[in-house]
Amino acid sequence: MDLKLLDVEPTEAERVVVDLFTGMGRDQLLPALHAVNDRVGWISQGALNHICRVLHVPPAEAYGVASFYSLFSLSERPAKITHVCVDLACQVNGAKALCDRLTDELGPAGAKSGWLRSPCLGVCEKAPAALAFEAGEVAKEQLLAPTHAGEVIAVAAAGPSHVDGERAEVPQAGSPGLRLLKRVGVVDPESLDDYRATGGYHALRTALLLGPSGVIREVSDAKLMGRGGAAFPTGRKWDATAKQPVRPHYLVCNADESEPGTFKDRLLMEGDPFAVIESMTIAGFAAGCSRGYLYLRGEYPRALHLLRNAISKARERNFLGENIMGHEGFSFDIEIRRGAGAYICGEETAIFNSIEGFRGEPRSKPPFPVEKGLFGKPTVVNNVETLVNVPVILTEGCEAYTRVGTEGSTGPKLFCLSGNVSRPGVYEVPFGTTLGELLDLAGGVPPGRELRAVLLGGAAGGFVRPDELDLPLTLEDARAAGTTLGSGVVLVLDDTADLGSFLLRIAAFFRDESCGQCVPCRIGTVRQEEALHRLVGKRPLSTSAADLQLLREVGQVMRDSSICGLGQTAWNAIESALDRLGYAEEAAK
Template identity: 55%
Template structure:
């Protein structure tokens, strides 16, 4: 391509950051490195110098043969990349639902007193902190992500954070150790755990430990029973996708295994960003070898020689643990060429997201990997036909993959013996908010909501349960009267709710639900990619209308206002391109009718 660059040059530091990723420049002509290196290259600059200057962007464009306007469009899409100077160390304070309930607003006010006002998301300046959407640490709210750019860049998470801890971290005086898994897993050590049985009981940084506990026996068995055998077990298991859409996993695998066009790609969706959801993070941090083994099995079964883990940028510990696990697996001949000396080769790469909820949508995720703006594609074609790089692609969620080794080892029928007839197996639920023991819980699908809440100790004393947001911001509210609701795909669907990502956010009577609804509306406005009209404008009109209604206090909403809000929600649901817009009105609508409007109130 004949690209025209502006005269701005990169600094030696920026050039070095890009070269350390792409290798030194060999000739002045573009080396056909491929556009898919764009996001990693932008990350290389961002994490070295804290922002992406025009000179740096020019150099990246020059190396990758991408037009600078195009790269500018990509860079400006992601919240963790900055196109104006920012401090090397930056605190991102979560302002989402679980953290709000644990005082993140008060924390922000304290921080503001000490550090001055935050930088607004759309025009970041030199302020050392900014507010962030859900960081996936809801079990230890309030949470802060501290990003630190430099030659050795280091990001870390502060859980149950306070001002003193933040100030100590910003000044470089304290580095929090990684959190203990035990705290996130109240069921630790219980019998009958499947997905969580190794969590907290093995060293997640040690392949030997994983193998000592039966790790990699499933891959060996997969190679024995062959591709068709693996897919048969997955089919018999009845496993449905755990990312939110509950699509049968075997149907995807079969379609790709049979697809004549090559290469096939395997993608793990680890862009866990649904507010209230942290299950994938725990699996990635505490049992990373299991994911790699599962992906190797999937790759073998579906004929994929290359795979990607698209990991959200806000999970530094997960990235570190997964990288380490991949290195060890590679060194042990369990990843790469001729895995376990068999005719099976699989190469795996981590792609780090850069702060965009929409990239959890599978086709937006493909675009992001390919170096384009994370805008969803129109479906059909579906990923199994034309996915990553336009080729047949299997894409599954982390938790979905995590089930695979057991299914291969113990058989699909064994898996299907748990749960209900149509929702087989166990499921991870992320409990946060007003429960005594927030954390990650594994229960058989079909367990009632009430039983799950009881496991978490119920709402604190002297409080009463007001509402539960099932499935995160993209889900919907149920009330105290729904404790008998079985948590299965079919039962929640019949009740007009969804399990979604497995988020279960509990609100007691002390929580201002108006504030919760406004935050959900703001979340969707901030996270809409802007591609289609219903979502781009609908999310902002929804927020405005809600603000108007809720700011009036006791004065009731007019019929016209409520009609407008419900029509906005319907248009977004019916006419948006992707799941983000299609669900952007669901929680607001269910929350309004259940809790805020007198006619539909439960209390």
């Protein structure tokens, strides 16, 4: 195309990293932006211009893409920057005090002071958390969790040490009966041999014997439902994709885990990365995909490191590549794509746009991904947790699998416990376990406190009262109770929690993360936050009742008329706080 570029040149350092993309195309835009950001810490005009020259992308579009992601800066900033989480679980665990200290010591958040407020970093079990980053020839990232002001200030000055070596941990580590978490915190996540010694790659062998339709039948009969929040039957998705005559087919593993309070996929990827790779390979085999993309959220440096290692080791042993495990004609490989700070990219069609090098805006459905997905081709999108259920099914058999859980919700389920809870972390329980039993497993609220509420399902989920703890955690029971399990968030609030601030954070989260494509969500999330501010702050426009009414009307239009799940659910948690927790009456007082 006849590109018109700006009359600016990159620095030598920028040129060198961008030139590595020579000969590639638009779909490398996000990786190229990461490369520049990793090298110099921000995206200059010269760098963007050069990316456009090398990848043949119009500068205005590249700018539109770069400005979509919160991890990128299009104005100059220092090489060292620390992202301090202020989201739900961290807020409950002292993030505000931490930020106040940082403001005093380093100055207000911003490029100049070297620290930024961040949405959920996905380490809610170790709140409050921060992620330190330093650009350079080898970019360094270090997760600080749980952290304190002194540590953040020290690391902000000295820079992070390269990816910390701490192992993934789960409270149940080593307990018998675990299926999804059996290796997490037990085996060496860098060792393919350890993985195989603990049953790894048995499932793929079984899959190759069963053939694609056999695998799909097993998964369908196991009644495996998607664990990313929408709970769609996985077997149906695979079958619909497998049947599409158009080639190639793609597999996307959605590891853009960004729902506040969610960190189960990170633990799976950090604790059992080979299982993720094997599961993707099985899915690719079943749905006829020749290529898989693992879309990993940008804030998971350890998972990135471990997955890269797992992929390269799997390739060395022919668990990826051509004729896998000697199976003639089955070729499959995996490319990791890093997100760059956009919750919306976890939406199943936004993820395609992001991988293709466009703004991570959801697409209108229909057409559905199974028909027209990544690069316009039939595509399976599965969440990490969903995928790692597949080897369990193929190893134990679908009948055994359906005996776990309930009739409508089969198998084991991971829950992310955080907030005011004694032993936060990821827990694996069979579907049907009650919320009370799960809280007991995690030791309940800290001694001397009273349970106030549980946010179930995440920011897009809903609240449950202390008198509802006998709720069985199944898809159908949650639905019947007017709530959702969502991505498995169980965020516990005790009597010390400030519900008003908590709700304001939820509203701010949706406002910040709205992609801006459709009116109900783009403007509605702003109006929702404004009205909530007035309610919480007791500064009504006319009366609190009028503001409540406004809130409900805005909520309704977001739910009815937004393009995607983000806008459609942006009002869920707030509505449930108003109605289920009685916050409406409290605010109207």
